Amino acid sequence: MKALATIGVAFLALPILGLVLQLRWDRIGDLVSDPLLVTALRTTLVVVPAATLIVIVIGTPLAWLLARTDGATRTLLRVLVLSPVVLPPVVSGVLLLSAFGRRGLLGSALDTVGIVLPFSIAGAILAAAFVSLPFHVLAAEEGFRSIPHSQLDAARLLGVPEARILRDYAFPAATRAIAAGGTLAAARALGEFGATITFAGNVEGATRTLPLATFTALERDPDLARLIGVVLIGLAVLVAAAQRRGIRTRQTLR
Amino acid sequence: MSRLAIVAALIFLGGCGSTEDQIRVSVASSLGEVLEVIVDDYQREYPDARVEVNVAGSATLVRQVDEGAPVDLLITADAAALDSLSADSSSPTELGTNELVLLVHRDADPPITTAEDLTDDHLIVGCDRVVPCGRLLDRWRTESGSDVEIDSVESNVRQVRARVVDGEADAGFVYRTDVLDLDATETSWIPVEPSVEAAAVLASIGDPPAEVARLRDFVVESARFGEFGFGEP
Numbered sequence A: 001m002k003a004l005a006t007i008g009v010a011f012l013a014l015p016i017l018g019l020v021l022q023l024r025w026d027r028i029g030d031l032v033s034d035p036l037l038v039t040a041l042r043t044t045l046v047v048v049p050a051a052t053l054i055v056i057v058i059g060t061p062l063a064w065l066l067a068r069t070d071g072a073t074r075t076l077l078r079v080l081v082l083s084p085v086v087l088p089p090v091v092s093g094v095l096l097l098s099a100f101g102r103r104g105l106l107g108s109a110l111d112t113v114g115i116v117l118p119f120s121i122a123g124a125i126l127a128a129a130f131v132s133l134p135f136h137v138l139a140a141e142e143g144f145r146s147i148p149h150s151q152l153d154a155a156r157l158l159g160v161p162e163a164r165i166l167r168d169y170a171f172p173a174a175t176r177a178i179a180a181g182g183t184l185a186a187a188r189a190l191g192e193f194g195a196t197i198t199f200a201g202n203v204e205g206a207t208r209t210l211p212l213a214t215f216t217a218l219e220r221d222p223d224l225a226r227l228i229g230v231v232l233i234g235l236a237v238l239v240a241a242a243q244r245r246g247i248r249t250r251q252t253l254r
Numbered sequence B: 001m002s003r004l005a006i007v008a009a010l011i012f013l014g015g016c017g018s019t020e021d022q023i024r025v026s027v028a029s030s031l032g033e034v035l036e037v038i039v040d041d042y043q044r045e046y047p048d049a050r051v052e053v054n055v056a057g058s059a060t061l062v063r064q065v066d067e068g069a070p071v072d073l074l075i076t077a078d079a080a081a082l083d084s085l086s087a088d089s090s091s092p093t094e095l096g097t098n099e100l101v102l103l104v105h106r107d108a109d110p111p112i113t114t115a116e117d118l119t120d121d122h123l124i125v126g127c128d129r130v131v132p133c134g135r136l137l138d139r140w141r142t143e144s145g146s147d148v149e150i151d152s153v154e155s156n157v158r159q160v161r162a163r164v165v166d167g168e169a170d171a172g173f174v175y176r177t178d179v180l181d182l183d184a185t186e187t188s189w190i191p192v193e194p195s196v197e198a199a200a201v202l203a204s205i206g207d208p209p210a211e212v213a214r215l216r217d218f219v220v221e222s223a224r225f226g227e228f229g230f231g232e233p
Helices: A001-021 A027-034 A035-067 A070-084 A088-099 A108-113 A123-145 A149-158 A162-173 A175-191 A193-201 A210-220 A222-253 B002-017 B027-046 B058-066 B079-084 B130-143 B157-165 B210-221
Strands: B022-028 B050-056 B073-076 B093-105 B124-126 B150-154 B171-175 B187-189 B197-204
Touching: A001 A222, A035 A070, A035 A123, A035 A175, A035 A210, A035 A222, A035 B027, A035 B187, A070 A123, A070 B027, A088 A123, A088 A193, A123 A175, A123 A193, A149 A162, A149 B187, A162 A175, A175 A210, A175 A222, A193 A210, A193 B050, A210 A222, A210 B058, B022 B027, B022 B058, B022 B210, B027 B050, B027 B157, B027 B210, B050 B058, B050 B073, B050 B079, B058 B073, B073 B079, B079 B197, B093 B157, B093 B210, B124 B130, B124 B157, B130 B171, B157 B171, B187 B197, B197 B210
Parallel strands: B022 B050, B022 B073, B124 B150, B124 B171
Antiparallel strands: B073 B197, B093 B171, B093 B187, B093 B197
């Protein structure tokens, strides 16, 4: 048991250790101010919060719907919600092109009014939201499902409208799950690469987020690519810490 | 647990054993199709030969070799791609020349009939300057004095082509050999002025054993490059 767990830890930790050991500290001064890194960091700091916000706004009602549905409808909805997790991100990018690309179902209509999502920061946000939506929906659904039915049924019996039940009862009772889901979604959006490069392209200052910058740097200057990798690890740690802090604050409130 | 370990070991050993006598060729995106045809020719002549082809942008291929990927022959879209190669390699042999052209989607608005028609309103794609087609684009921009802005930079020329063919981009800079087989109703292509050329090259990595040398000579002597639109080296 313990031996296997140790292998698991080493499996995850060794690559990170290797990356940190390969960092070129003598070049760090030049590398941290490299425009490739700086611009991509700025892009990421717009794309990830924007995608997370979209995910929470449309994902929470979707989770509420899922939590109140059963049977075949629920299975169908679940498969739909899970599809971005199961599909390779590059396929998600192809799917997004077929819907929102300039020749896509909706994209061609958008194109006629002058809105082009591919190659724009809106496209990068859309791609990140698409792949991270399931993480939030599944976590929030768990939260909604764990609310005792009796409370909700009592409210319904009193004739409280469904929208108010969500706002006044379900939402406050599931904030922890919703926050956890949002954090998971943010973490996924931070690491998003395949759907973004396929759907939104590699546009400096618009769609070149840190993962795309790593890919670009790998062929120009591998030392820079490693540093961007470390920056991404740092951001991931921040996201994880934010979640832990959030949970602790709520626990002490109780 | 132990059964799992045995299965894992078998998969691992199986993976190792099957690749020993294989010749591995890494080839730049613009030469992927012609090389696959040449490899088919080769395997018809030498049915026992096992050749594995790996296609990517030239810069990716060079990085893979430097990171220890087992590669016997390396084909890049220009000789400059090999400058950053630190592994031992033979001096490059030229296979054929190529030139930069502008691929245009029919729906481009305003219409594009020469490279001078490109505006900031068009979505224009091109290669990253770490790959040969991007270097060629840089050279053309310097020689023509064009100030065209590239919106999305791609890591290989086939991605540039795909963006234009799918209509996501209005125009893209690719090689002449990338456009010859395209459907002329969806896209058209324009030679750029002044014309800029690159020569694809082949180098062998390390000390090539006899069967690798045999494939190398076969590739160098192949007449297929002309059929695919490459110029005489």
